[in-house]
Amino acid sequence: MAASGSGGSRADNGYGGQQQPRRRKGPGALATAYLVIYNVVMTAGWLVIAVGLVRAYLAKGSYHSLYYSIEKPLKFFQTGALLEILHCAFGIVPSSVVLTAFQVMSRVFLTWAVTHSVKEVQTEDSVLLFVVSWTITEIIRYSFYTFSLLNHLPYLIKWARYTLFIILYPMGVTGELLTIYAALPFVRQSGLYSISLPNKYNFSFDYYTFLILVMISYIPLFPQLYFHMLHQRRKVLSHPDEHKKSE
Amino acid sequence: FVSYQVEILDWKTKEQLCFLDKVEPNATIREIRLMFHKLYPRWYPARQSIKLDPKGKSLRDEEILQHLPVGTTATLYFKDLGPQIGWTTVFLIEYTGPLFIYFLFYFRMPFVYGLDERFTASPHPVVNLACICHSFHYIKRLIETIFVHRFSHGTMPLRNIVKNCFYYWGFAAWLAYYINHPLYTPPSYGKKQINFAVIMFLLCEAGNFSINVALSDLRRDGSKTRKIPYPTKNPFTWLFFFVSCPNYTYEVGTWISFTIMTQCVPVGLFTLLCFIQMTIWAKDKHYTYLREFKDYPSLRMPIVPFLL
Numbered sequence A: 001m002a003a004s005g006s007g008g009s010r011a012d013n014g015y016g017g018q019q020q021p022r023r024r025k026g027p028g029a030l031a032t033a034y035l036v037i038y039n040v041v042m043t044a045g046w047l048v049i050a051v052g053l054v055r056a057y058l059a060k061g062s063y064h065s066l067y068y069s070i071e072k073p074l075k076f077f078q079t080g081a082l083l084e085i086l087h088c089a090f091g092i093v094p095s096s097v098v099l100t101a102f103q104v105m106s107r108v109f110l111t112w113a114v115t116h117s118v119k120e121v122q123t124e125d126s127v128l129l130f131v132v133s134w135t136i137t138e139i140i141r142y143s144f145y146t147f148s149l150l151n152h153l154p155y156l157i158k159w160a161r162y163t164l165f166i167i168l169y170p171m172g173v174t175g176e177l178l179t180i181y182a183a184l185p186f187v188r189q190s191g192l193y194s195i196s197l198p199n200k201y202n203f204s205f206d207y208y209t210f211l212i213l214v215m216i217s218y219i220p221l222f223p224q225l226y227f228h229m230l231h232q233r234r235k236v237l238s239h240p241d242e243h244k245k246s247e
Numbered sequence B: 001f002v003s004y005q006v007e008i009l010d011w012k013t014k015e016q017l018c019f020l021d022k023v024e025p026n027a028t029i030r031e032i033r034l035m036f037h038k039l040y041p042r043w044y045p046a047r048q049s050i051k052l053d054p055k056g057k058s059l060r061d062e063e064i065l066q067h068l069p070v071g072t073t074a075t076l077y078f079k080d081l082g083p084q085i086g087w088t089t090v091f092l093i094e095y096t097g098p099l100f101i102y103f104l105f106y107f108r109m110p111f112v113y114g115l116d117e118r119f120t121a122s123p124h125p126v127v128n129l130a131c132i133c134h135s136f137h138y139i140k141r142l143i144e145t146i147f148v149h150r151f152s153h154g155t156m157p158l159r160n161i162v163k164n165c166f167y168y169w170g171f172a173a174w175l176a177y178y179i180n181h182p183l184y185t186p187p188s189y190g191k192k193q194i195n196f197a198v199i200m201f202l203l204c205e206a207g208n209f210s211i212n213v214a215l216s217d218l219r220r221d222g223s224k225t226r227k228i229p230y231p232t233k234n235p236f237t238w239l240f241f242f243v244s245c246p247n248y249t250y251e252v253g254t255w256i257s258f259t260i261m262t263q264c265v266p267v268g269l270f271t272l273l274c275f276i277q278m279t280i281w282a283k284d285k286h287y288t289y290l291r292e293f294k295d296y297p298s299l300r301m302p303i304v305p306f307l308l
Helices: A029-060 A067-080 A083-089 A097-116 A119-123 A125-149 A155-163 A165-190 A207-237 B029-039 B087-106 B125-148 B158-179 B190-217 B235-241 B246-262 B265-292
Strands: B004-010 B016-023 B048-051 B073-080 B084-086 B155-157
Touching: A029 A067, A029 A083, A029 A125, A067 A097, A067 A119, A067 A125, A083 A097, A097 A119, A097 A125, A097 A165, A119 A125, A119 A165, A125 A155, A125 A165, A155 A165, A155 A207, A165 A207, B004 B029, B016 B029, B029 B048, B084 B087, B084 B158, B087 B125, B087 B155, B087 B158, B125 B158, B125 B190, B125 B246, B155 B158, B158 B265, B190 B235, B190 B246, B235 B246, B246 B265
Parallel strands: B004 B073
Antiparallel strands: B004 B016, B048 B073, B084 B155
């Protein structure tokens, strides 16, 4: 579920499209300015990653092992998304802290605890699958927020945000699951991030089992998020005049 | 003498669910709930949320019709709270689970650590001590639930119990697994650490019990209204000078002592989660006290003296 954009729009969960105007205290002018800058920077960052992928593909002539050409910006900008948790916590973005935290953490987990930590999977094609999905999704998502904050949201961006996920989301999830699956034997072999008894803290942790549990958790979570986005799509795209505030 | 008419509408659909004629002005909401229940037997009073406003708070049983801001034809809204379960029942289930689950691990049932280790005993005295303390803690809680606590709300939604049981029972199993494991390592500072922990444990249990009794005494007359708790002659209650919810303070203390006694990370994690949960509850309670009582003691903090 890390593949798609931040789980749709919680901003209107209870109120649908009929939220009373100004009932929620929106971000002030300073916060709005900051958010615009943040979203512009993130859009630019993911564009850099997109361009990097294309250039590497053209230079190499194949789509294998493109991870290395965008490794640093991917880590930087994906990790930067942690700020979004703070945005919710400080109330300048009307989303649930818990939901946002969950989504960002799952992306960060995949970036660092799987792809970065298990070097052997970095050459897998599944990595490209989720990186491409994330890249397209994030470029659209962050530009969506940027335009929303500036009150000039082109319908195309709105349409893209609520339509492309139909393909990108499953694509990303597939890439993520295949990558975790590919990492399993190496984790087992090296005992990565695992601690066994006996030890003075009386604690044990098996990263291999943990990864399997993570994979299993996709089963209940992915359909829920996917159908939530589909539901949002029906609501948002059937009211072309309704202006969705940023999240 | 004017008799009232009461109509009750569904909070969402606004459809009229019932119309009560000739209601006494001094009728209580409890009586109205009983009348509603007669018409709709499946909605027993504990499941009924009766309110003045579709999105508002539920009215209490003790509220009197003529004191409410309604005309002689009152419109009330009904919301089904779902199947309810009594607090006493909830606590009994929540606390009996960990008690017995811990024993499964202590006695090393075959399915826990494998057939080779079944029914063996740990060579470490602290493991026996931990079992005694853990059991003591939950037996004490069960006794308090039956004989001491007086609950302000009678019930909670049934689905909460599944969630709560998963949490309490699950954690009990997790920490019992490590403490009673054949490869368990006793605390690094040995007897000193264990003895310190035991003393702290007993003090906190005594403290928590004292507070529960003191709180229960506030409602000895059977009333359901809130009163400010004050320190009594019992020194353990003197924590009331500094905190609104010393029962939570002592509870966290108990779990800290258990963590020190067992030197076990899962216990520490459980303690941390308890602390977070109880801080939330304590803050809630504290601010409710502040709102209701103008003369509330200003020195008090919610759960940690001077700090939190």
